[in-house]
Amino acid sequence: xxxxxxxxxxxxxxxxxxxxxxxxxxxxxxxxxxxxxxxxxxxxxxxxxxxxxxxxxxxxxxxxxxxxxxxxxxxxxxxxxxxxxxxxxxxxxxxxxxxxxxxxxxxxxxxxxxxxxxxxxxxxxxxxxxxxxxxxxxxxxxxxxxxxxxxxxxxxxxxxxxxxxxxxxxxxxxxxxxxxxxxxxxxxxxxxxxxxxxxxxxxxxxxxxxxxxxxxxxxxxxxxxxxxxxxxxxxxxxxxxxxxxxxxxxxxxxxxxxxxxxxxxxxxxxxxxxx
Amino acid sequence: xxxxxxxxxxxxxxxxxxxxxxxxxxxxxxxxxxxxxxxxxxxxxxxxxxxxxxxxxxxxxxxxxxxxxxxxxxxxxxxxxxxxxxxxxxxxxxxxxxxxxxxxxxxxxxxxxxxxxxxxxxxxxxxxxxxxxxxxxxxxxxxxxxxxxxxxxxxxxxxxxxxxxxxxxxxxxxxxxxxxxxxxxxxxxxxxxxxxxxxxxxxxxxxxxxxxxxxxxxxxxxxxxxxxxxxxxxxxxxxxx
Numbered sequence: 001x002x003x004x005x006x007x008x009x010x011x012x013x014x015x016x017x018x019x020x021x022x023x024x025x026x027x028x029x030x031x032x033x034x035x036x037x038x039x040x041x042x043x044x045x046x047x048x049x050x051x052x053x054x055x056x057x058x059x060x061x062x063x064x065x066x067x068x069x070x071x072x073x074x075x076x077x078x079x080x081x082x083x084x085x086x087x088x089x090x091x092x093x094x095x096x097x098x099x100x101x102x103x104x105x106x107x108x109x110x111x112x113x114x115x116x117x118x119x120x121x122x123x124x125x126x127x128x129x130x131x132x133x134x135x136x137x138x139x140x141x142x143x144x145x146x147x148x149x150x151x152x153x154x155x156x157x158x159x160x161x162x163x164x165x166x167x168x169x170x171x172x173x174x175x176x177x178x179x180x181x182x183x184x185x186x187x188x189x190x191x192x193x194x195x196x197x198x199x200x201x202x203x204x205x206x207x208x209x210x211x212x213x214x215x216x217x218x219x220x221x222x223x224x225x226x227x228x229x230x231x232x233x234x235x236x237x238x239x240x241x242x243x244x245x246x247x248x249x250x251x252x253x254x255x256x257x258x259x260x261x262x263x264x265x266x267x268x269x270x271x272x273x274x275x
Numbered sequence: 276x277x278x279x280x281x282x283x284x285x286x287x288x289x290x291x292x293x294x295x296x297x298x299x300x301x302x303x304x305x306x307x308x309x310x311x312x313x314x315x316x317x318x319x320x321x322x323x324x325x326x327x328x329x330x331x332x333x334x335x336x337x338x339x340x341x342x343x344x345x346x347x348x349x350x351x352x353x354x355x356x357x358x359x360x361x362x363x364x365x366x367x368x369x370x371x372x373x374x375x376x377x378x379x380x381x382x383x384x385x386x387x388x389x390x391x392x393x394x395x396x397x398x399x400x401x402x403x404x405x406x407x408x409x410x411x412x413x414x415x416x417x418x419x420x421x422x423x424x425x426x427x428x429x430x431x432x433x434x435x436x437x438x439x440x441x442x443x444x445x446x447x448x449x450x451x452x453x454x455x456x457x458x459x460x461x462x463x464x465x466x467x468x469x470x471x472x473x474x475x476x477x478x479x480x481x482x483x484x485x486x487x488x489x490x491x492x493x494x495x496x497x498x499x500x501x502x503x504x505x506x507x508x509x510x511x512x513x514x515x516x
Contacts, residue, residue: 028408150407152369172369179411180363226364229329234429235352235381243376243386 023087026079026147032251033077033148038157040252044259045145049138051263055270057126061114062270063133069262070140077148084147088139099131151175156244165240177223184219188212277340279305279433279461280326287325287332287485295321296332296485303461305432310476310493311465314507318485319465320360323435326463327357339432353382356426360437362418366410371402371421374410378429396428400454416447423454433461440471469497469511481506 027034033041052066074084103124110123145154152172159168192208200208280303287296296318303309311319324330328343328351339354341347356378359365368374375396379389397403400420405413413421419439426434439455440448452474455462466472472479472493479493483506489496497503498514 024409028412150370151409152373152407155369173367175369176367176410223364226359226361227367229324229327229357230359230365230367231377232329233327233352233357234378234425235349236377237349237381241380242373243380243389 024146024151026077026083027150029078029148031077031148033073033144035251036148036255037246037248037252038149038153039160039246040248040256041145041149042154042157042161044256045141048141048259048263051267052134052137052141055130055134057123057130059270060126060129060133062266063130063137065266065269066263067137067140069259070137070144073144073148074140077144079144079147084140084143087143088136091139092135095131095135099128099135102128102131153246156242156246159242160244160246169240173227177220180223181216181220185216188215276305277337279303279307279339280463281335281337282326283335283337285325285332285334285336287321287330294485296325299325299334299485299487301480301487301490303463305461306459307478308455308462308476309464310472310479311463311482312467312469312472312479312497312508313465313482313488314467317482317506319467319482320437321485322482323357323437323463323465326435327351327355353429354431355433355435356429356431357435358422358426358437358439360441362415362422363410365422365425366418369409370406371397371408371410371413371424372406374421375406375424375428378425382429392428392430396424399427400424401450415442416444416450419443419447419451420454427458431460433463434458436462436464436466438466439464440466440468467508469503469509470513473497473511473513481508483507 048066048069052063055063055066071081074081103122106122106124106127108123110121110126112119112121112126149157155168155172155175158171159165189212192212199205280301282299282301285296285299286294288294299322311322313319321330325332325336326338328336328338328348336343338351341351341354343351366374368377372393375393376389379392384392393406394403397406400423402417402420402424405417405421410418410421423439436455439451443451448471452471455464455475462475464472464475476493478491479489479496480487481489481496481502488506489499489502494514497508497511500510503510
């Protein structure tokens with residue numbers, strides 16, 4: 001359980017240091033992609049994800065072509081590919097389990113041809129690679145969005161696109177306080193590490209972990225109380241008010257047109273394969 | 276003209292029955308800078324919460340002539356700003372701009388007025404370039420300044436501060452002293468740092484075990500070494516020489 005807590009902390013913060021590897025650490029850079037309207041980027045991501053997910057299982061090579069899209073965004077947005085791959089790796093365990101189980105239950109033989117190369121495999125393995133490929137491409141697109149859009153702009157965009165206000169507020173608080181919570185979890189883990197001189201056995205470790213989680217929960221409730229006071233002190237009456245600073249410009253329209261042409265062009269290219 | 280704060284025989288007990296504040300009577304004039312000093316657990320934070328209307332007890336509390344009740348609360352919120360001990364509790368929005376704009380928006384100001392107030396408040400605390408930053412990207416000193424900006428943008432007459440110098444290094448503490456000294460508002464600063472208190476306040480109110488022990492000239496109270504020691508405090512180094 002302590003290991004689980006540590007993994008969770010490490011998921012958002014790289015080490016036991018005070019400085020986390022923020023998931024949006026590149027969002028505050030400046031580039032043509034960063035300057036695009038969050039609504040346009042979000043809608044493009046949504047359509048792109050839908051298109052990639054709906055690709056047939058036989059279209060591995062087309063999938064590779066679709067990866068060019070998010071890859072270009074990452075390059076133009078000056079996002080390190082290593083950072084993107086690390087994020088994908090962190091989110092991959094669940095998908096890996098799902099993908100690797102495919103070869104176990106579908107062993108139908110299949111011939112795969114790629115240009116002059118031909119090899120034999122099973123439908124299960126093909127499905128496994130397609131799942132992993134689709135996951136990687138859609139994750140690349142998601143990371144491209146998060147790394148080139150400030151979270152506040154994304155929230156404003158989502159609200160404009162019709163996401164319920166309550167959900168937008170919840171997401172805002174989650175984004176704001178997840179880092180505070182990580183800091184606290186790190187402090188608790190450090191305090192424990194400083195006094196843990198030997199292994200106490202599973203039962204005692206479990207008890208310690210429960211106490212640590214309890215302390216984290218109690219402090220979170222305390223923080224929630226203080227935030228409530230801070231909000232009320234500034235006249236909050238239950239109605240959420242905000243100023244939208246989003247603006248669609250010519251560059252946004254151009255970006256949407258290029259993205260649409262890219263997706264449509266590839267679709268036309270693979271249409272014969274779909275029939 | 277009504278006093279900034281009038282408290283008459285205010286008492287408050289915690290839900291478990293422990294007396295937090297007993298028979299507090301305190302008057303603060305406009306434009307005064309008052310240090311609320313006392314050891315840990317003296318009741319300083321509770322008194323600040325009572326002044327802001329978050330703690331309901333027995334007795335009367337008037338802010339700028341308005342008694343704290345449901346009807347007056349909205350008006351009181353615009354004339355009294357409270358800065359909490361932990362800036363992370365005060366900065367709850369995704370960006371600094373949104374945080375500083377939160378109060379003015381709730382006051383019903385137009386978008387243009389809000390933008391002007393945000394720009395002015397951030398300029399005052401020296402964070403004009405940081406408007407689009409997320410609070411978790413700010414340093415401790417910047418967070419403290421940002422928390423003050425969230426209050427300044429509402430243009431209150433009175434501001435209360437709960438341990439504003441906590442976890443600040445000497446340079447940031449000096450910057451904060453300079454910033455607070457330049458504010459024309461009525462300030463009530465709760466602190467157990469006597470050097471910080473003497474640098475800012477002309478009047479000191481010593482609180483211990485929920486009671487006012489001494490109230491008067493800051494230098495006179497803080498130079499009484501016996502009084503300070505009795506209540507777990509120290510004479511500021513400026514007076515000790």
